[in-house]
Amino acid sequence: MSHTWDPDRYLAYADERGRPFVDLLARVPAEAPKVVVDLGCGPGNLTSLLADRWQGAEVVGIDSSPEMIAAARDIEGVSWEVADLRDWARPDPLALRAPVDVLVSNATLQWVPGHLELLPGLLDRVAPGGWLAFQVPGNFDEPSHTARTELAAREPYAAHTRDARVPTSHDPDVYxxxxxxxxxxxxxxxxxxxxxxxxxxxxxxxxxxxxARPTLQSLPDDLRPLFEEEFRALLREAYPADSSGRVVLPFRRIFVVARKPDGVRV
Incomplete structure (x- = not known):
């Protein structure tokens, strides 16, 4: 089931969502890459950091969401493209596509079913000696996700939510x-x-x-408010506020930085 993204809603926690990107980037020691690509660039606020760091590089931001790319186009120093990440993992037998020196994907692969099988294809887009770096959430057994899954499986919601996209990822050792x-x-x-x-x-x-956005968007207008009310209550119980009104949200994230061998094409 298709859904759309809201850049403004996504950016409500821009600082918190941006920190893992910065931590990932800090472990990529590329010095003077010519081509840097951000797969799943979202609204582009983090992609701009790539242009700031590698000012001599061609930086490209790619996302499958037209809404996200529309929000990103005002950011200078980056080329923007609406495209599916899976197209990047498809074979290129004639080697017509230019190699990428740094290929970054931040909090995106978890939305792609079977993304583990895409890694060889993505690595094939990387130049020999280049870098593939990605980060995915690893908190899908936390109440922030399990409460949604359990609630969505109940009637009258299940008839509408069963085909909604849900994110998933693997432990770092698997990658x-x-x-x-x-x-x-x-x-x-x-x-x-x-x-x-x-x-x-x-x-x-x-x-x-x-x-939770795909699940919420899958519900009809007459059911969504009831689902949201129940979901809010479950989250308040799982993440209670302290006496000052503060809520602590633990968020586990998985990071991988891989350097492709020189002279090897997978």
Whole structure:
């Protein structure tokens, strides 16, 4: 089931969502890449950091959401393109596509079913000696996701939500093994951030802009408010506010930085 993204809602927690990107980028030691690509660039606020760091590079931001790319087009120094990440993993037997020196994907692969099988194809787009770096959430067993899944499986919601997209990812060692088997040098790790949120139902506000959005959009207008009310209540119970109204949201993220061997095409 298709859904659309809201750049403004996504950017409501821009600082918190941006920190993993910065942490990922810090572990990519490329010095003077010619071509840098951000797959799943969203509204482009983080892609601009690539242009700032590698000012001599051609930087390209790619996202499948026209809404996100429309929001990004005002950012200078980057070329923007609406495209599906999966197209980048398809074979190029004639080697017509230019190689990429740094290929970055931040909080995107979790939306692509079977993305583990796409890694060889993505690595094939990287120039020998180049870098593939990505980050995905690893918190799908947390109440922020499990509460939505359990609620969406109940009637009267299930008839509408069963085909809604849900994100998923793997542990860091799984990604590392795939890329090691492809001959890469691999740096893989995980970090759990503790985001301090404020305001009424802040965890709902967070997830409704990302992981829960396809589920919410799958519901008809007459059911969505009831679902949201029940979902908010479950999240308030799972993430209670302290006496000052602060909510702590633990958020585990998975990071992988892989360097492709010189002179090797996978």
């Amino acid at each position: 590392a093994r795939v890329l090691l088997d492809l001959g890469c040098e691999v740096d893989a790790w995980e970090t759990t951030y503790l985001h301090v949120l404020t305001g009424p139902d802040p965890v709902f506000d967070w997830v409704s802009g990302t992981g």
